[in-house]
Amino acid sequence: MDAQPQHDVVVIGAGFGGLYAVHRFGELGFDVLGLEQAADVGGVWYWNRYPGARCDCESYYYSYAFDEALQQDWTWSLRYSEQPEILRYLGHVADRFDLRRRYRFSSRVTAAHFDEAASVWRLRTADGFETTARALVSAMGCLSQVNWPDIPGLRDFGGRLLHTAQWPHEPVDFTGRRVGVIGTGASAVQAIPRIAEQAAHLTVFQRTANWVLPAWNRPTDPDFDAWVKANYGEIRARCLASGGAVPFDPPEHAALDVSEAAREAAYQALWAQGGMRFFSAFTDLFTDEAANATAQAFVRAHIERTVQDPETARLLTPDDHPIGVKRPPLDDDYYATFNRPNVTLADVRSAPILDVSGQVLRTASAEHELDDLVVATGFDAITGALLALDVRGRGGVRLADRWAEGPRTYLGLGVAGFPNLFTVTGPLSPSVLANMPTAVEQHVDWMADCLEHMRAHGVATLEATEAAEAAWSAESDAVVAHTLYPKARSWYFGANIPGKPRRFGVYVGGFAAYRERCRQVAERGYEGFRLGAGPNE
Ligand code: FAD
Ligand code: NAP
Numbered sequence: 001m002d003a004q005p006q007h008d009v010v011v012i013g014a015g016f017g018g019l020y021a022v023h024r025f026g027e028l029g030f031d032v033l034g035l036e037q038a039a040d041v042g043g044v045w046y047w048n049r050y051p052g053a054r055c056d057c058e059s060y061y062y063s064y065a066f067d068e069a070l071q072q073d074w075t076w077s078l079r080y081s082e083q084p085e086i087l088r089y090l091g092h093v094a095d096r097f098d099l100r101r102r103y104r105f106s107s108r109v110t111a112a113h114f115d116e117a118a119s120v121w122r123l124r125t126a127d128g129f130e131t132t133a134r135a136l137v138s139a140m141g142c143l144s145q146v147n148w149p150d151i152p153g154l155r156d157f158g159g160r161l162l163h164t165a166q167w168p169h170e171p172v173d174f175t176g177r178r179v180g181v182i183g184t185g186a187s188a189v190q191a192i193p194r195i196a197e198q199a200a201h202l203t204v205f206q207r208t209a210n211w212v213l214p215a216w217n218r219p220t221d222p223d224f225d226a227w228v229k230a231n232y233g234e235i236r237a238r239c240l241a242s243g244g245a246v247p248f249d250p251p252e253h254a255a256l257d258v259s260e261a262a263r264e265a266a267y268q269a270l271w272a273q274g275g276m277r278f279f280s281a282f283t284d285l286f287t288d289e290a291a292n293a294t295a296q297a298f299v300r301a302h303i304e305r306t307v308q309d310p311e312t313a314r315l316l317t318p319d320d321h322p323i324g325v326k327r328p329p330l331d332d333d334y335y336a337t338f339n340r341p342n343v344t345l346a347d348v349r350s351a352p353i354l355d356v357s358g359q360v361l362r363t364a365s366a367e368h369e370l371d372d373l374v375v376a377t378g379f380d381a382i383t384g385a386l387l388a389l390d391v392r393g394r395g396g397v398r399l400a401d402r403w404a405e406g407p408r409t410y411l412g413l414g415v416a417g418f419p420n421l422f423t424v425t426g427p428l429s430p431s432v433l434a435n436m437p438t439a440v441e442q443h444v445d446w447m448a449d450c451l452e453h454m455r456a457h458g459v460a461t462l463e464a465t466e467a468a469e470a471a472w473s474a475e476s477d478a479v480v481a482h483t484l485y486p487k488a489r490s491w492y493f494g495a496n497i498p499g500k501p502r503r504f505g506v507y508v509g510g511f512a513a514y515r516e517r518c519r520q521v522a523e524r525g526y527e528g529f530r531l532g533a534g535p536n537e
Helices: 018-027 070-072 081-096 184-196 222-228 232-240 260-273 273-282 289-306 310-316 384-388 436-456 468-480 511-523
Strands: 007-012 032-037 111-117 120-123 130-138 159-165 180-182 203-204 343-347 355-359 360-363 368-370 371-373 390-392 421-423 461-464 529-532
Touching: 007 018, 018 032, 018 081, 018 130, 070 232, 111 360, 180 184, 184 203, 184 371, 222 232, 232 436, 260 273, 260 289, 260 343, 289 310, 310 343, 368 511, 421 436, 461 468
Parallel strands: 007 032, 007 130, 111 390, 130 421, 159 371, 180 203, 180 371, 203 343
Antiparallel strands: 111 120, 120 130, 355 360, 360 368, 461 529
């Protein structure tokens, strides 16, 4: 059995996370191999090419901070840039730092087994490639494992079948076609207005309405761009010091501590600014139902003003979850799109989708003949990509078995019994509730320091202790229990996937506090991790 692995580190994934990991570890002199199932870099932005796909964090901070020249050289054309531009950016990063040479593309990892005798990870891909590494870094993404709903006949749809997260690379023209969209999450909300502009008729199959906030997307103002570039250091520092890794001013007041007029003015001002800033109106929007209800009322009034048909407006207004506890989509045209004569909203909560046969989608109340069916049903989030492959730790224990009741991790970085496995934006880290490039950089930097520490001190294995993992998992559960997040059936809980264990997969104690915890853990010699000298220690 070879004690020397072929690589110091294997990184799985070539999105924001994997690219930075490969770059950072490579710069430190580690022998790094990247494995990516796609044919090229980009991650989410490689796969999600549906019309209207774009970020919901503004581009000036939804971008890498690690290289000053990169952030000075790159200019975003829009406030919220669209998928082709973000993909170009990640391609540029790959070229600029010569990262593709470290990757093997079209390589879907199917198995990752920890070999205890040799203290190495043994990896296999779908095309039969095998390799070994001392450390395994999963940068497989929180929103990369596609969810196809279990609707009888769906995969045999007789027309053109499209999933937003597996969109073709060629342009898709909907002109003159009868189109159906299943879902009203962020992907659907972005795609629906664009599809409606082309389609002869668009039917939106909605099971649960979502609160949609305005983006006020617009071309980048050159003066703003100059200001950003002159102040990037401070902007990035503000992200690092904030709860959501965003450069917004934190709220000062509780919603119910101010007058109704002041509350309305605060919502109005933030609505006019657009985006997730809306939630920085008050301190208690995520913890107090009465406070949250005031924000709901504000948005409900907007829906009623915008959507002409009262019954459609009623259906488009969420009645089952507080605002913000499912990720609110951003869009500027979504609600008004339902005023178009070629758009129909089909309520599939009251009349569920039964099946698909030929080109007909049948619900409990009607049959819809369609040329194109767009499936916008999201992802098996947070744990889906990692559990889609056969990951085994000490004693051949399967990660899927360890997480049979939901994910348990230490800081979202490591798992007890799985030495030298590091998870970028892993379960129970701030991940999807932080601006993700910032979260990714914080994790990768921590891992880079950790790998350097291991190299410098002759540490062969580093592994979360059971106690540290249990304590962190309990803390993460406790923090979320004090919020309104449990009031929604969300993918944060795994509730969108039938049979998936329900556990809130994100640490909601705030990005800055979390980052400080990670820093302290490292400073204290990787407190909560067991450090081993070699295969036989
Ligand atoms: P990903 O970009 O998902 O990359 C993971 C990569 O791993 C993928 O390329 C995948 O193919 C690969 N992979 C997975 N499994 C395997 C395997 N078994 N073998 C080989 N390769 C594998 N977040 C924000 O903070 N702000 C936003 O505005 C925002 N907008 C988003 C818009 C969309 C449409 C979506 C879907 C997500 C968005 N997100 C946003 C969340 C997004 O997940 C992150 O912003 C970011 O792209 C994550 O980067 P990543 O590298 O961690 O993961
Ligand atoms: P999603 O939020 O999970 O939405 C999936 C939609 O499909 C929901 O409306 C869901 O309804 C519906 N659905 C699922 N199965 C169904 C079925 N069998 N019958 C009818 N409807 C069904 O997925 P998403 O829109 O792809 O977004 C996922 C996440 O990706 C977002 O929350 C966000 O974090 C990220 N994202 C971000 C952006 C952006 O703006 N930057 C864009 C896209 C995605 P129910 O709610 O009833 O389950």
